Amino acid sequence: MTPPVPVPLDLPVTGAWRPGDPVGDRRFHHLPTDRPFNLEGGRALDRVEVAYETWGTLRGDGSNAVLVCHALTGDSHAGGRGGWWEELIGPGRPLDTDRYFVVCSNVLGGCQGTTGPSSPDPSTGRPYGSSFPVVSIRDMVRVQASLADALGVGVWHSVIGGSMGGMQALEWGIVHPDRVRSLVLASTTSEASALQIAWSHIGRMAVQADPRFRGGDYYDAEPGDGPWRGLMVARMCAQVTYRSDEAFSERFHRSVVDRFAFSMDAVFDVEGYLDYHGLKLVRRFDANSYLRLNRAMDLHDVARGRGSLRQALSRVRVPVQVASVRSDGLYPPAQQHALRDxxxxxxxxxxxxxxxxxxxxxxxxxxxxxxxxxIAEFLESIDD
Amino acid sequence: MTPPVPVPLDLPVTGAWRPGDPVGDRRFHHLPTDRPFNLEGGRALDRVEVAYETWGTLRGDGSNAVLVCHALTGDSHAGGRGGWWEELIGPGRPLDTDRYFVVCSNVLGGCQGTTGPSSPDPSTGRPYGSSFPVVSIRDMVRVQASLADALGVGVWHSVIGGSMGGMQALEWGIVHPDRVRSLVLASTTSEASALQIAWSHIGRMAVQADPRFRGGDYYDAEPGDGPWRGLMVARMCAQVTYRSDEAFSERFHRSVVDRFAFSMDAVFDVEGYLDYHGLKLVRRFDANSYLRLNRAMDLHDVARGRGSLRQALSRVRVPVQVASVRSDGLYPPAQQHALRDxxxxxxxxxxxxxxxxxxxxxxxxxxxxxxxxxIAEFLESIDD
Incomplete structure (x- = not known):
């Protein structure tokens, strides 16, 4: 039996963004350097940098700004060619850039230009790697708030996100009730469930089990010698939990790659699909970021330190759009129903x-x- | 960050059964050695051996025999202390051993006494390892048929199984319509779905990505130096797909192992649960068997070579009990409904x-x- 996927020798050690990478028209905001950025978990980061992208024009009174928050493996390139929400952002589209000033920033702990484990630690000049602290959804929101200040956005017309993006949007409504006029929460939850934590843990195990992970300090490795196999397995798991039995049956059923064979190699189309998506992520994402962001999602619980879920949600004072997908087994409708109710x-x-x-x-x-x-109707219904 | 689970130095290289292992009161049947056992995939095995266990007494006319087929990581120890269906098998229990002669054998390709990848290849005297062929559910049934001959069972009162066991039971009804009087098919399917193949593939990837797997030839390794990390990740995935969001929420919710911490180590109970189950399987199961049996399940499709599903099922001529579980996301009720209908x-x-x-x-x-x-009522309703 040969390994099912040959070693891609052209793989980078890490899929982290590098200056010059041509993904969107990014700009950068530097958080104040006169004091460290204190994290919810107790540690601090010096010189935090945020990569972001904007579409449309901010009105003089700053009233037409919409913040789009990305999910786990997303990035600031939400709109424009190849953007992960390209169909939603642009002139005449639901987030109409003739009307709204749309902003999307890469999250703290990520790997697409915002400070994360692959960023240089100012105290050593070398990537943080294993020393990068655990960050939380609330930390991500505090970084976004600093960006809002810098952009001159006092109050967002709306903060919008799905999955991990929805966690950030919900925290915005709780931490900064006066800085939002509405929230859009798609396929998200007020607290990570045991099932979500389980999958997150398995992804971590897959990465950490890869000897090329080297405990998180793999940035000195040769190209192709990073923890790509572990990250690939983690992504393959995620890819299945992001879809459904119904979608897979419809798309793949039992169709075969080439011809049917009694073989241990990939026989079925769905196997090739998973290999493809696993390798695709490895090329663009950093394993340490993957672990940190998954952990931030595990720790997401709006009730933490706020008494109860009810007490936490009582801070939200604006209209909220909540979206569920009936076939979502990972963030099942019951989570959004609980939030709605x-x-x-x-x-x-x-x-x-x-x-x-x-x-x-x-x-x-x-x-x-x-x-x-x-979403367009909902935003329309919100007064400036 | 340290690896979340310390290396268990006492781990065997392989969890395969060894003569003397005290698991149930096994006996062994040797298939005829005058000719090779030809597999559906085209290859052949010499000197196939089957481990099995029985409970109760076979009537003189051989009419009271019930075959229980185990699932992926099961074994022949279905009944008796610690048996995986202990509550179902015994005097006065649903498979009443005062009445029925209950048989359970370990499957071909397994690691609990029946010929599999960890068995010695008669041509070399060393474990098959990577050279063990791909086996199918139909091959497993042919081995069981040889055992039935040896035991003097012409016709089974019933062939019973869940999951992979149900696949075998269904094939019994198709391949040997004259040798069964009824079938019990629990949480199973007439063909593996794309979702099932997807999880199977991910488990294979996790094992094969482990450098200690050595392409399947790891039996010469030192204790603890087998592919336990990869198999552990594979099992953790499976463990989640075998349960449900509902069950996990009820049992674990967000309860913590020790105290809440902003940490990359296991914080939540569900993480400890998965580590426990992952390591538990590694101690008792062989990685190569895990891969071969998963592959046999992927290849399961009763229509293969028989025209159509309808043509295949038309060979079944006996009453069938079909059981579904509403919360089963891996073998969802729709699969059993299709079979029933x-x-x-x-x-x-x-x-x-x-x-x-x-x-x-x-x-x-x-x-x-x-x-x-x-099951008891159903068996009762079947004429001898």
Whole structure:
């Protein structure tokens, strides 16, 4: 039996962004350097940098800004060619850039230009690697708030996100109730479930089990000698949990790559699909970032330090759009129903969107034709 | 960051059974050695041996025999102390051993006494390892048929199994319609789905990515130097797919191992649970067997070489009990409904059992209190 996927010798050690990488028209904001950025977990970071992208023009009164928050392996390139929400952002699109000033920044701990484990530690000049601290969703939001200040955005017309992006959007409504006029929360939750933590843990185990991970200090390795196999396995798991039995059956059923064989090598199309997506992520994502961001999601629990879920959500004072996908097994509708019902119970206005799609968790990225018009209507209904 | 699970130095290289291992009261059947055992995939095995266990006494006319088929990581120790279906097998239990002669054999390709990758290749005297051929569910059934001959069982009162065991039971009804009087198919399918193949493939990738796997030839390694990390990750994935969001939320929610911490180490109980189950399997199961049996399940498709699903199922001529679990996301009820409806359409008697349990796929092992009485009634209704 040969390894099912040959070693791709052209693989970088890490999929982290490097200056000059041509992904979107990024700009950078530097957080104040006169004091360290204190993290919720107790540690601190010096010289935090944020990569972000914007579309449209900010009104003089700063009232038309919309913040889009990306999910786990997303980045600041939400709009424009190849953007992960390209269909939603642009002139005449649901997030109409003739009207709104749309902002998306890469999250703290990420690998697409914002400070993360592959960034140089100012105290050593070498990548943080294993020494990069655990960050939280709340830390990500504090970095975004600093960016908002720098951009001159006092109050966001809306903060919008799906999955991990929705976690950030919800925290915005809780931490900065006066700086948002609405929230859009798609396929997300007020607290990570045991199932979500389980998958996150398995992804970590897969990466950490790879001897090329070297405990997180692999940045000195030769190209192709990073922890790509472990990250690939982690991504393959995620890829399945992001879809559904229904979607896989429809798309692949038992179709074969070449011809049917009694073989241990990849026989079925779905195997080739997973290999492809596993390798694709490895080329563009850093393993340490993958671990840190998954951990931030595990730790997500809006009730932490705030008494109860009800007490936490009572801080949200604006209309909220909540979207569910019926086939999402990872962030099942019950999570969004709980969020919706808790907000309704607190007297908040909730616009609930029930997306009837077989695409599973990834539907928030795929079903833009359904989500887009609903988001546009909702934003339209929010007073400046 | 340290590896989340310390290297267990006492781990065997392989979890394969060794003569003398005290698991049940096994006996062994040797297939005829005058000719090789030809496999469906085209290769052949010499000197196939089958480990099996029995409970109760075979009637003189051989009419009271029941074959229980185990699932992926099961073995022949179904009944008796610590048996995986202990609650179902015994005097006065649903498979009443005062009445039935119950047989369970370890499958071909397994690692609990039946010929598999860790068995010595007669041509070299050393373990097959990577050279062990791909086997199919139909091959497993042919080995069981040889055992039935040896035991003097002409016709089984019933062939019973869940998951991979149900695949074998269904093939029994198709390949040997005259040798069964009934079938019990729990949480199984007439063909592996794309989702099932996807998880199987990911498990293979996790094992093969482990450098200690050595392409499958790891039996000469020092203790603890086998592919335990890869197999552990594979098992952790499986463990999650065998349960459900509901079951995990109920059991673990966000409870913590010790105290809450902003840490990359295991913080949540569900992480400890997965580590425990991952390591537990590694101690008792062989990685090569894990790969071969998963592959046999991927290849399971009763229609293969038989025209169509309908043509294949038309060979089944006996009453069939089909059981579904509502929370099973891996073998979802739709698969058993399809099987039930196809059999009904062919005019067969079907007894359908709808198990209302949150336990997911593993409910066929856990919900013996629900399944047991229904199986007992069904067997009772079958004429000798």
């Amino acid at each position: 808790a907000l309704l119970d607190l007297g908040r206005r909730v616009d609930y969107v029930d997306v009837d799609s077989p695409q599973g968790h990834d539907a928030f990225l795929i079903e833009t034709g359904v989500l887009g018009p609903r | 196809a059999l009904l359409d062919l005019g067969r008697r079907v007894d359908y059992v709808d198990v209302d349990s949150p336990q997911g796929h593993d409910a066929f092992l856990i919900e013996t209190g629900v399944l047991g009485p229904r």
